[in-house]
Amino acid sequence: MGYYFDFHLHSCLSPCGDNDMTPYNMANMAALAGYQIIALSDHNTTKNCPAIIKAAEAAGIVAIPAMELTTMEEVHVLCLLPDLTAARELDAIVYEHLPDISNDPEIFGHQWVMDDADNILAEEAKLLTSATSIGLYDVAALLRSLGGIAIPAHIDRPSFSLIANLGFYDEAMGFEAVEITRQCDKKIFMSEHPELKQMPYIIDSDAHDLIAIPDARYSLALSDLTAEAVINAVAKGELLGRL
Ligand SMILES: [Zn+2]
Ligand SMILES: [Zn+2]
Numbered sequence: 612m613g614y615y616f617d618f619h620l621h622s623c624l625s626p627c628g629d630n631d632m633t634p635y636n637m638a639n640m641a642a643l644a645g646y647q648i649i650a651l652s653d654h655n656t657t658k659n660c661p662a663i664i665k666a667a668e669a670a671g672i673v674a675i676p677a678m679e680l681t682t683m684e685e686v687h688v689l690c691l692l693p694d695l696t697a698a699r700e701l702d703a704i705v706y707e708h709l710p711d712i713s714n715d716p717e718i719f720g721h722q723w724v725m726d727d728a729d730n731i732l733a734e735e736a737k738l739l740t741s742a743t744s745i746g747l748y749d750v751a752a753l754l755r756s757l758g759g760i761a762i763p764a765h766i767d768r769p770s771f772s773l774i775a776n777l778g779f780y781d782e783a784m785g786f787e788a789v790e791i792t793r794q795c796d797k798k799i800f801m802s803e804h805p806e807l808k809q810m811p812y813i814i815d816s817d818a819h820d821l822i823a824i825p826d827a828r829y830s831l832a833l834s835d836l837t838a839e840a841v842i843n844a845v846a847k848g849e850l851l852g853r854l
Pocket of ligand 2: 619621679817
């Protein structure tokens with residue numbers, strides 16, 4: 612059975628995420644747009660994951676914990692986690708590897724930690740979009756050690772992507788799958804990056820505001836509507852297809 616998914620969404624905790632991207636709003640918008648399973652992947656944090664998991668449950672869909680990690684090479688990597696314990700662990704590790712640069716809400720936007728009823732619990736002071744000191748070659752193993760899985764994000768984008776920043780994919784990076792954008796022309800992209808041939812891929816929205824959450828289009832055959840089933844599907848390469 613296929614489930615409509617979007618594993619790359621930003622809440623108001625990401626400085627670039629719109630203030631209306633509250634856990635409650637996101638869960639309900641995703642349900643309206645036809646998704647059965649979503650992941651909240653804020654920049655370098657999982658602190659709004661507890662709220663979206665609850666809000667999604669109330670909206671009749673499933674949310675799984677995630678993060679979009681920025682490596683020291685400024686490459687974005689989507690990290691999917693099996694549960695909130697692993698999410699908290701990754702959050703703590705990444706926070707330690709984030710430089711001590713303060714967010715300026717006037718310039719970058721607010722970084723709100725919220726509950727599932729859209730109450731502001733805290734405002735994160737450290738700028739979450741900085742590059743961490745975690746290297747790209749260490750991310751896949753780090754996620755595996757937490758029972759999760761890492762997927763290089765929007766690899767066809769001209770910035771903050773593995774291909775844009777490194778120029779090529781190296782098997783030694785150890786990823787099982789990649790994320791491409793809805794706009795990716797696979798034929799042209801693959802003619803330039805044959806090293807990615809046969810790589811399993813997913814497509815997500817990377818929405819930063821409510822109207823950018825598109826109607827559900829892509830579905831996965833999951834054994835179950837759980838984070839574990841998603842992580843298993845990625846590990847086995849049972850995704851939208853292969854590049
Ligand atoms: Zn990104
Ligand atoms: Zn993103």
